[in-house]
Structures are given as C-alpha cells and as structure tokens.
Amino acid sequence: MTSMPELAIQAQQIRKNFGKVVALDGVNLSVPVGQIFGLLGPNGAGKTTMIRVLTTVLRADSGTATVMGRSVSHEAPSVRGLIGLAGQYAALDPNLTGRENLRLVGSLTQISGRVAAQRSDELLERFSLSDAGNRLVRTYSGGMRRRLDLAAALVHRPPVIFLDEPTTGLDPESRVELWAVIKELVADGATILLTTQYMEEADRLADQLAVIDHGAVIAEGTPTELKRRLGSSVIELGFADDATATRAAELLAGTSTEEPHVTGRGVQIKSNEGTKLLTRLLRTLDQGGIEPETLTVHEPSLDDVFLSLTGKPTEDSAPPVEAAGKRGRGAR
Template structure:
C-alpha cells in the first residue's frame, strides 16, 4: 500500500438482489491521494453512492478490498470510522433535535467527553453560521442550513478523510455556493475529500481529480482539464427564436461538422475541431439561407460534453428515464447553472 494514498479501492463488487439482481459495483477501482479532492461523477444508478457507502464502512463489499489511510474497511472498520466523516443526501440529521443537540449527540457517539462534546457543538455551530439557529429543532431549518448542520456533524472528530455524497443536491444556487466555500476551506486545511455529484459544475469547481462512473465501473479518470482535452474540441452554441428555426438550421449545418448538430429546444450545439473557422461558416450559411439567429457562442467543452462523448448520453438522461418527477429537478438544475 502506498502511504501517500488516503483512499484506495480495488475490484470492489456489490450486488443487490431486491426483486432483480443489480450489480451496483462491478470491479470498482479508486485511488485518492492525501489532501486532494476527488469528484465521483456519474448518473443516478451508476454506483457512486454504493462506492461511498462501502468506503465509509456502512456496507461490506461482496468482493474486492478497500483501505482508508491504510486501514481495511472490513477488517478494521471501527478504526476507519474514527478517521472518516460522512455527509450528504443519505446521512442526515435528527429533525426533532436542535442543531446543537444533533452535534452533541454525534460528538458523544464519537466518544468525546460531555464537556468536550458541548465545546465542539459551540465551535461547529459558530463556524457554520448556525449559532443563532442552534437551539431550534432541525425541522425548522432551510435546506441549506440542514446541509450545513449535516456537514458540521460529520466534522466532529476532525476527520482527515471526508465523504460527501451529493452534498448540494436540491439546494438553491446561493446555498450551494456557501457550501462550496466551506468545502474549499476544509480542503485548504488538508482534509481529503471524496465527493459524489451529478453536477458537472460542482466537480469542475471543487475537484482536482475526476472519476467518471457508469454501471458500477470507472470509465474515465483525470483532471477536469485532461478530460476536456481528450475531446480536443470546441462547442459552438447557436440559439434561435423557435424550435422550427433551429430544426431548419440543423439540416443546413449538417455538412459543416463531422457529427450532426445536437438540438436542445431552440438551441443547436456543434462539437468541432476548429471553432472559429466553423463559426464563420455557420454564420455565412445561415445568412445565405436567410435564417435569423439570436446568438452564437464558442465555449470549451464542459464535463457534460465529456460525459456525452464517453458514454453516448448526457449525465441526466438516465435520471429523466428513471423517474419522471425528477425532470422538475433537472429543469431547476439547468436554470441554476445558467
């Protein structure tokens, strides 16, 4: 075992059998260096959460091994629990307890003395701007406050390794930003963070290393820049006043690019090798055909584009297929990203 690794996993397999058999993890490998942030990226059902639950000792793997700071998550699970923190969508707070009581409970269960637990609660409430709300039951908290409390509770033992499972899912942009700043502070303090997310923007901002998962396996790994460079392309976005116009433009522009344009609503996306030249061609073609456009933008490929090129579908596709109501969330997400 290399000593500079905070997290390492080799060949993890986890099979769930509820009605049908699902291989949630199917030979999952991961190495996270100490003091870094790794983003685990993938659609719903790709195995991100299962990976985090195994690494945080909540589940045991069916095959494979994993170590946190050199401690085996199965054989030395109790020692592992002393050096990790877990926060996110599933690990949560007790709604009926106040913020202060929640932190004190976790502190006492981490075997701090009563007075140390009390001091820790005060300190963390202060640090997470919850002092005023500290004596109110957590059920009165906003989504953002709840996530901050959850994160505060996971930091009771000042763990060197922190797991954040979709820490900002469902939060408004302001709260998300607050939480990102907190996480960045933690990383500056030397904490190793493994973060799962469906938000490419989040991984892009926080993570030095990105691991892309699909169907329980790692399908790509690298820095955001490297992953984007793999595409070696530019994306041209052209927007129109209506779907019909966009459709018409799409057929006009098909010959300009190796891949056909992708239409989303009244927006066309062209992924090309030589951005500026193709952009000029696009303008010339559309002008010649009398198709009016609202706007044109050149941008670096986003991680979403990376994901699309790796898997052939966008990150949210499976989410939308899996559950119709989640479309709402998807829409909200798009808006907040703009």
C-alpha cells in the same frame, strides 16, 4: 509508529451485488492525501454504494479498500475514527436543536463532553448557524440542514471526509456557500471524496475525477483532461429560413476546427473555445450581412460526457433537482 500513508483512500476491484443487480463491478480508486476527489455519475451509477463501502456502512462482496492505510473490512472500527460522512439526506434528528445534534454526534465519537460542546459551538459559528443553534432542526431550511449535516460529519475532526451529493437539491446560493466550505476543509489538510451528478460542481471542486456508470469507472483524470477528451460546447444559431442558414454555414466554414452542420433553419458548430469563437462567429455573420434570429450555447453536460464515453445517453436524464426529489427523502 505507523508511517503516514500517501494515499488517503485506496480501493481495488470492489464488487457489490444486490440480488441480481450489479451495483459495483470492480471499482478501483486512489485518492492521495489532501485532495478533493470527485466521483461523477448519474443516479444509480453506484456512487452511493461505493461511499457506503468506503465508510464501513456496507460490506463489499469482494475487493479490498483502505482508508489511511486501514482496511475498511478488517479494521472497520479504526476506520470509523478517521472518517466523516455526510450522506445524501441530512441525517439529523429533527426534534433536537442544531447544537444538540452536534453534541450528540460528538459524544458518540468518544470525545469528551466538554470538547464536544466547544467543537459544536465552533462548527455552528463556521457554518453560520450560531443564531439557529438552539432551534429545533425541524424548523431549518434545506440549506441549513445540509450545512448542519456537514458540520456533524466534522465534529471529531476526521482527516478523511466523504460527501455524498452534498449539494443535490440545494438552491444556487447555498450550493456556492457549501463549495466554499469544502475548499476550506481541504485547505485545512483534509482529504475529501465527493460524489456529484453535476459536471459544473466536479469542475469547480475536484482535483481528480472518476466517471462512474453501471458500477464501473469509465474515465478518470483531472477535470480539464476529461473535458478536453469528452466535451465541447455546441453553439446553435437559428435563421429566418433554410436558404439563409445554408448561406451562413458557408460563410462560417473554417471559423472553428469543426465544420458547421446545417439542420433546416439551424446551424450547429462544435467548439472547445467557448466565447472566443462566439465573437468570431457573430462578427463573420455581421460582415456577411446575415442576422441570426436565435442563439443558444450548450455547455458540455453530464449527458454529453456520457454520450461521448459510452456512445449512449444516460438512462436517467431527468433534471438533477427533480431526480433528487424522486428519492423522496431529504431535499425539501
């Protein structure tokens, strides 16, 4: 009898090169059973490569990795029975119905036809696809394809689930829907490793986060820890002219831990307090008889996190949705 491992996923010094390009440069990861672990990074950081190594699709050049205590390189067939994978592009057969896709995957995971059929119906129900179950997948919307793709990863009830950018390219509503499903899976006892380019998504879902850049983990911690270390929101106020801006900055000195910074007609103030500070700033200005013309609040973005971690902006700072479109597949 093998004892239950405490770590669902463990990776040590994983390296992978594609020709001269270093995709993974010695990545270490430890994911305890029952956690949602987020792998955060921009396009080309190595997130997908890491997932492909951990799901036995790709062989690492060096390093060791285990899933539920089993080696992804030496016990790959055994690992495959324990994992579910939903990739970046909905990997489905467009010319099968939703139900047929699930049953096909079911029959390829060595569960009996009867169980596969029953499980398919269950999953269609759970992902609100019952009505669309007998329609060809080529008629599905992007959100429906993603849900079906995730359902396909769950047919054989895998205890460890890998989700590669599960919400990239989805509309906000479908995104929130998918988040709920992910939380539900963990409540059922699954362990999830997901990759994302969105700070907000990592923040909402992940118990533990690793920030990855150029194939290396550059920061790790809970979302709260990371944000405390890395990010602060920036409040930017715009005034009628330079003099008013300077006067406003003098008034606002001392309201935040950081001093206001004047740039022409604008005043920038960094803060970790968010809306609380905003109220204080506006009240102070009001008392001083100054009215700002514009007001913007920049929440810490992935770019900010990178800026503060690496001292340089991310190489690919295109908006996420466009970035997903550039890959040309999936997300339609």
